[in-house]
Amino acid sequence: MLNRAVLLGRLTKDPELRYTQSGTAVATFTLAIDRRVTNQQGERETDFIPIVAWSKLAELCANYLKKGQQAAVEGRIQVRNYENKEGQKVYVTEVIADNVQFLGGAGQGQSAEKSSAGETAGARSNPWDGNSNPFASGSGPIDISDDDLPF
Template sequence: MLNKIILIGRLVREPELRYTPSGVAVARFTIAVDRPFANRQGEREADFIDIVVWQKQAEVCTQYLGKGRLVAVEGRLQIRSYDDSQGVRRKAAEVVAEQVRFLDRPREGQAAAGAGSNDFALAESGYSEVNFSEDDIPF
């Protein structure tokens, strides 16, 4: 069996970083991925896909990524169930990232605090190992 997803898209908002009770970093963000065709009115459409990143890679993504940044995400699809605030059972689909690659540089004035040209290369240097347990999910 195979569960592998590769996406290229732009962040629609800043990543949100949290820590599990055991101290494991987990970040969430959403990317917009263009559809390869236009609708009947000739307008381009996009899918908005939730991404979950773990451990050191979560911290690096939170530090160096922001709204509008272009990324490639490689990971697996995860479907999870939860009860909403009204007690209704819901399902959520998200991609658990194994690797996030930064495909562009921050625009002028968009760089994260302390991020210089050398920091971009450091952030690219790879935190591809992601080990976690389903009990570590804080949301």
């Protein structure tokens, strides 16, 4: 079985950060994602996908993501249900984030992701920010012998 979602969109508002009774951080936000095709009126429709991030990833999202900023989210789709005050069953479909890439604004080039152990790594800077690019000078050919190539 496979349940993976990869999304790229813009935040509709700043993430909301809360804490459970046990102290676990949870952030919620919505990504607006334009559809590729137009409707019968020639307009592009937009889907609004609810995203949930937990623990350290939630805190990083709350600190670095802002309304209107682009973000890429990788996670799994989850459907849950509850009974509202009127006794009706309500179903909620959302994406539980495992990895969030911050794609614009102050957090440009940073990401946060869960490791395989379930812990969350901190935000990382983009390694190709211009300062660490060994090929940035572009001052001619690069001398590499065939023995140095991995293929």
